[in-house]
Amino acid sequence: MSPFTWNLLADLREMWSIPLLLNAFRAGSVIAVVAATVGWFMVLRGQSFAGHTLALVGFPGAAAAVWLGIGLTVGYFSACVAAALVIAMLPAAGRRGYREESAVIGTVQAFALACGTLFISLYKGFLGGTTSLLFGTFLGISSAQVVTLAIVGAAVLATIAVIGRPLLFASIDPDVAAAHGVPVRLLDVSFLLVLGATAAEASQITGALLVFALLLLPPATAQLVTARPAPSLALSIAIGLVTVWSALFVAVYSTYPIGFWLTTIAFGLYVVVGVVTRLGRVGQRGGRSPAVRREPMLDGTPS
Amino acid sequence: MHRHILVDVRDASVTLGGRTIWANVNATVAAGEFVAILGPNGVGKSTLLKAILGLLPLAAGTIARDADAGEHAIGYLPQRRSFDASLRVRGLDLVRLGLDGDRWGVPVPGRRSRANTQRVRDLVDLVGAGAYAHRPIGQLSGGEQQRLLIAQALARHPRLLMLDEPLDSLDLPNQASIAALIGRICRTEGVAVIMVAHDVNPILPYLDKVIYLGQGGAVSGTPARVITTETLSALYGIPIEVLTTSDGRLVVIGQPEAPAHHTDRHEHGPAAPAPGPEERDAVPSADAGAR
Numbered sequence: 262m263s264p265f266t267w268n269l270l271a272d273l274r275e276m277w278s279i280p281l282l283l284n285a286f287r288a289g290s291v292i293a294v295v296a297a298t299v300g301w302f303m304v305l306r307g308q309s310f311a312g313h314t315l316a317l318v319g320f321p322g323a324a325a326a327v328w329l330g331i332g333l334t335v336g337y338f339s340a341c342v343a344a345a346l347v348i349a350m351l352p353a354a355g356r357r358g359y360r361e362e363s364a365v366i367g368t369v370q371a372f373a374l375a376c377g378t379l380f381i382s383l384y385k386g387f388l389g390g391t392t393s394l395l396f397g398t399f400l401g402i403s404s405a406q407v408v409t410l411a412i413v414g415a416a417v418l419a420t421i422a423v424i425g426r427p428l429l430f431a432s433i434d435p436d437v438a439a440a441h442g443v444p445v446r447l448l449d450v451s452f453l454l455v456l457g458a459t460a461a462e463a464s465q466i467t468g469a470l471l472v473f474a475l476l477l478l479p480p481a482t483a484q485l486v487t488a489r490p491a492p493s494l495a496l497s498i499a500i501g502l503v504t505v506w507s508a509l510f511v512a513v514y515s516t517y518p519i520g521f522w523l524t525t526i527a528f529g530l531y532v533v534v535g536v537v538t539r540l541g542r543v544g545q546r547g548g549r550s551p552a553v554r555r556e557p558m559l560d561g562t563p564s
Numbered sequence: 565m566h567r568h569i570l571v572d573v574r575d576a577s578v579t580l581g582g583r584t585i586w587a588n589v590n591a592t593v594a595a596g597e598f599v600a601i602l603g604p605n606g607v608g609k610s611t612l613l614k615a616i617l618g619l620l621p622l623a624a625g626t627i628a629r630d631a632d633a634g635e636h637a638i639g640y641l642p643q644r645r646s647f648d649a650s651l652r653v654r655g656l657d658l659v660r661l662g663l664d665g666d667r668w669g670v671p672v673p674g675r676r677s678r679a680n681t682q683r684v685r686d687l688v689d690l691v692g693a694g695a696y697a698h699r700p701i702g703q704l705s706g707g708e709q710q711r712l713l714i715a716q717a718l719a720r721h722p723r724l725l726m727l728d729e730p731l732d733s734l735d736l737p738n739q740a741s742i743a744a745l746i747g748r749i750c751r752t753e754g755v756a757v758i759m760v761a762h763d764v765n766p767i768l769p770y771l772d773k774v775i776y777l778g779q780g781g782a783v784s785g786t787p788a789r790v791i792t793t794e795t796l797s798a799l800y801g802i803p804i805e806v807l808t809t810s811d812g813r814l815v816v817i818g819q820p821e822a823p824a825h826h827t828d829r830h831e832h833g834p835a836a837p838a839p840g841p842e843e844r845d846a847v848p849s850a851d852a853g854a855r
Contacts, residue, residue, distance in 0.1 A: 424668065434661065
């Protein structure tokens with residue numbers, strides 16, 4: 262592989278001539294789109310903690326898969342989806358957000374990490390792989406893995422397309438949605454399963470600890486820009502793709518890990534957008550009388 | 565005067581957890597009427613609303629709802645919800661969800677979609693929320709959110725609007741303007757309104773009927789007939805005095821206190837945080853003429 266030139270297209274073409282890197286771009290693109298879409302609903306529903314826990318559960322799943330000699334992908338998906346079912350079984354999940362269940366979810370999270378270390382110690386000689394499982398890798402994604410990611414991703418996107426509108430309703434306003442005949446509880450469970458599958462997808466490139474680089478940061482950034490649902494969702498996907506592509510591009514030429522680049526790029530975008538939108542809002546306020554100015558509630562009391 | 569009866573409550577009783585909330589309640593609501601459910605805290609006003617909605621089973625009696633009114637005949641506004649300040653969804657989207665939020669699949673552009681967009685615009689105009697409906701709902705004041713929620717409840721042309729304490733936790737000017745808005749909608753849109761209230765005064769000028777609820781039954785009729793010393797004393801079996809202030813406000817003295825063991829009233833969690841001073845800005849002048 263030749264060193265970096267400023268002809269970015271030529272650089273990209275050269276990368277794609279290497280199957281290993283081409284697979285990384287393919288897998289990364291699938292993951293970016295799926296994670297940005299599902300993450301958009303996750304942010305809106307205030308289920309980031311559940312999302313993070315589901316991703317962490319992928320770590321013992323993958324470690325166990327390595328120890329037992331079954332595929333990594335199987336390990337990620339089965340662990341995450343099983344954990345989603347456990348969280349969905351919690352009483353009254355979703356009815357009042359996840360504040361009341363947060364202690365239980367945290368308990369699941371701690372236990373999952375503990376199991377992960379156990380499986381790693383059971384499988385001796387795995388120490389180098391631990392870092393990849395936790396902080397991500399873009400090397401070693403096989404073509405079969407890309408196909409699995411694409412199939413699961415398509416299933417997740419199809420589900421979201423079908424349940425998206427009632428899910429939005431149930432997320433914002435569960436009581437009225439229920440009065441309109443929306444099956445709120447069923448949607449809660451379905452979304453957790455979709456979130457589990459998505460966390461498992463994202464973990465395979467970001468690692469279990471850094472899934473938020475693709476699951477939380479792009480939607481959070483997009484929602485800063487606009488409150489209109491469709492443009493915000495589209496922007497979230499675009500930010501996810503930009504993040505993955507630029508992180509892969511940089512990671513190929515640098516010696517630092519992919520997880521660092523993904524997170525740093527996504528975080529950088531979030532900070533820049535946050536500062537710009539805040540400045541824009543302050544600028545808007547300047548023209549209005551102070552009496553009309555309305556600050557968001559600052560006490561932070563969850564309501 | 566025989567208006568079409570939308571809701572007919574007959575000898576109804578509700579028992580929750582083995583305890584009778586209220587019993588032998590009789591009341592009717594006719595098309596286009598503005599009806600308030602009144603009574604002391606904890607007497608089960610919201611429970612009556614839910615029973616009429618069919619969300620709670622009756623222990624005895626019947627509640628008949630107008631059968632030919634269709635499935636979208638009722639617009640329901642539950643007890644005050646407040647939206648998280650960080651929620652990035654516009655007021656317009658909230659109103660739109662009331663219209664087609666229960667539909668599966670991706671919304672496709674077309675005639676229906678355009679008609680829905682127009683309907684949302686009309687609803688926003690109807691409640692006078694045009695100036696802020698495009699802003700994120702979490703950043704709006706309590707009065708502004710309440711207007712948009714009323715628009716949402718009206719989305720599918722209901723014949724009956726059921727509101728659970730819509731004036732709760734609003735400041736006085738906003739209570740007056742939201743009450744005027746509901747009164748105006750009742751008159752101009754021909755929508756019957758059943759509203760749970762703990763203070764009758766903001767809505768008194770618009771009311772056709774009150775249902776005063778006690779544990780052993782209810783009295784209903786015009787405010788002038790029901791909210792009197794004699795009627796309320798007879799309903800609660802204790803001496804109650806109704807005074808009229810010089811500006812026409814009614815003050816009820818000696819209402820029974822809520823039963824101490826009544827804990828199931830606020831099942832939707834603690835009340836919303838008290839509204840800030842910013843709500844004073846939210847009183848629009850548009851409703852002044854609607855009184």
